[in-house]
Amino acid sequence: MIVYPAIDLLEGACVRLYQGDYGSVTKFSDDPIDVARRFADQGAEALHVVDLAGARSGEPVHADLVHRIVDSIDLPVQVGGGIRTGEQVRAYLERGVHRVLIGTAAVAEPGWLAAAIAEFGADRVAAAVDVRDGEVVTDGWLAGSGRTIESVASSLRDLGFETFLYTDTRRDGTLTSVDSEGTRRLVTAGFRVIAAGGISAPEDIRALAEVGAAGAVVGSALYRGRMTLAEALEAAC
Amino acid sequence: MIALVDYGAGNLRSVEFALEHLGVPFRRAGDSLALRDSEAIILPGVGAAASAMRELGDRGLIDALRETPLPLLGICLGLQLFTDRSDEGGTTVDCLGLVPGQTRRFGAENESFPLPLPQIGWNETTLSDDPIFAGLSPREHFYYLHSYRAYVPAESVIAEADYGEWFPAAVRSGRRVAVQFHPEKSGPAGLRILSNFCRPEAGR
Numbered sequence: 077m078i079v080y081p082a083i084d085l086l087e088g089a090c091v092r093l094y095q096g097d098y099g100s101v102t103k104f105s106d107d108p109i110d111v112a113r114r115f116a117d118q119g120a121e122a123l124h125v126v127d128l129a130g131a132r133s134g135e136p137v138h139a140d141l142v143h144r145i146v147d148s149i150d151l152p153v154q155v156g157g158g159i160r161t162g163e164q165v166r167a168y169l170e171r172g173v174h175r176v177l178i179g180t181a182a183v184a185e186p187g188w189l190a191a192a193i194a195e196f197g198a199d200r201v202a203a204a205v206d207v208r209d210g211e212v213v214t215d216g217w218l219a220g221s222g223r224t225i226e227s228v229a230s231s232l233r234d235l236g237f238e239t240f241l242y243t244d245t246r247r248d249g250t251l252t253s254v255d256s257e258g259t260r261r262l263v264t265a266g267f268r269v270i271a272a273g274g275i276s277a278p279e280d281i282r283a284l285a286e287v288g289a290a291g292a293v294v295g296s297a298l299y300r301g302r303m304t305l306a307e308a309l310e311a312a313c
Numbered sequence: 314m315i316a317l318v319d320y321g322a323g324n325l326r327s328v329e330f331a332l333e334h335l336g337v338p339f340r341r342a343g344d345s346l347a348l349r350d351s352e353a354i355i356l357p358g359v360g361a362a363a364s365a366m367r368e369l370g371d372r373g374l375i376d377a378l379r380e381t382p383l384p385l386l387g388i389c390l391g392l393q394l395f396t397d398r399s400d401e402g403g404t405t406v407d408c409l410g411l412v413p414g415q416t417r418r419f420g421a422e423n424e425s426f427p428l429p430l431p432q433i434g435w436n437e438t439t440l441s442d443d444p445i446f447a448g449l450s451p452r453e454h455f456y457y458l459h460s461y462r463a464y465v466p467a468e469s470v471i472a473e474a475d476y477g478e479w480f481p482a483a484v485r486s487g488r489r490v491a492v493q494f495h496p497e498k499s500g501p502a503g504l505r506i507l508s509n510f511c512r513p514e515a516g517r
Contacts, residue, residue, distance in 0.1 A: 118433075119433045119434060119458075282360045282361055282364060285359060285360050286321060286360060286364060286368070288321065290326075306429070306430075306431050306433040306458075307431065309431075309433060309458055310431040310433070310458050310459060310460060311360075311361075313358060313389060313390075313458045313459075313495070
């Protein structure tokens with residue numbers, strides 16, 4: 077299983093939100109490139125970068141910063157936040173981003189995605205599905221979609237999606253505990269699942285490995301010193 | 314056909330990539346029948362000792378691994394599972410008992426253990442002339458990621474490395490061999506070990 081240290085970008089800085097709340101921001105560094113390099117030096121195998129400003133506004137805001145992060149380290153980087161068109165997907169992937177994470181757009185208007193998946197492959201275009209209390213939420217977690225994870229997963233499979241970023245927004249940034257049940261349901265349905273939200277201890281990573289997750293996104297636990305990246309990597313090994 | 318023991322976790326891919334790179338036919342094996350139907354078995358490390366033994370037990374694989382006459386290669390936690398028991402996670406769990414000894418945390422016999430845990434990264438490893446190391450130098454670098462280590466009799470140890478204290482980097486008991494490092498993440502030297510195990514005839 078691959079551990080993805082998370083770098084969330086807002087106003088050029090590396091921040092964490094609490095439960096995705098833009099009013100509850102903690103800034104950890106003004107230099108996200110330095111943060112990325114430090115994760116790389118600590119043995120990271122890949123990085124997870126989210127353009128929070130882009131997720132809120134509906135189009136990439138920090139694309140230049142994302143590309144500078146990608147160029148400054150020799151690791152695969154997956155990127156999400158405000159990606160809603162085929163042109164945006166292409167711009168990221170052709171400049172070295174390993175995988176794009178498609179959230180809101182995939183739920184609201186999924187038609188263009190089949191072409192992107194056909195062109196770049198189902199490993200490089202993943203569906204970022206944010207779930208709150210069993211319901212898929214959209215628009216940077218600001219609005220509900222009224223659809224269950226099973227319903228959305230079925231639609232996304234028809235489009236060609238095989239890879240999911242599954243985020244439990246109730247737990248994200250909260251350092252509570254991980255939801256391995258939702259991950260297990262998606263793994264059982266045949267998806268490659270990268271889990272995020274509430275991963276706060278090596279036991280959470282082991283729990284996700286045991287239900288067959290392909291990856292785990294770890295953010296607050298690293299920034300707040302609950303767990304070292306080395307401990308996270310060991311738990312996934 | 315190599316059997317890659319699949320006990321329900323999602324991290325076999327790096328080993329699979331390495332075997333694909335080598336052109337070695339393999340398949341995931343999650344029950345004892347699939348193990349018996351193979352030429353050799355790779356036991357990758359997944360999770361912690363207690364959960365790994367529980368998952369192996371749920372699949373009827375503990376006795377199969379203890380009794381198999383086939384060549385067996387343990388990796389990382391796989392080496393630790395070779396021992397009689399492990400203290401990982403604060404409780405003692407019975408393991409496969411393929412080599413006498415036990416698994417304990419680094420520094421379990423040295424309270425002033427000086428180095429951070431887990432050990433993560435490359436470490437120089439001193440190799441014996443065991444056939445699993447055919448074609449390698451007496452000292453090679455491999456990638457390690459672990460906090461626990463085996464305490465086993467010297468006659469089982471076929472390679473060792475130093476991380477604050479000397480520890481077994483590889484053990485052998487008959488046709489069963491295990492490595493504490495990750496050969497699948499250790500570049501050409503690691504791939505050579507996988508190749509030596511999967512295709513011993515090619516190394517002669």
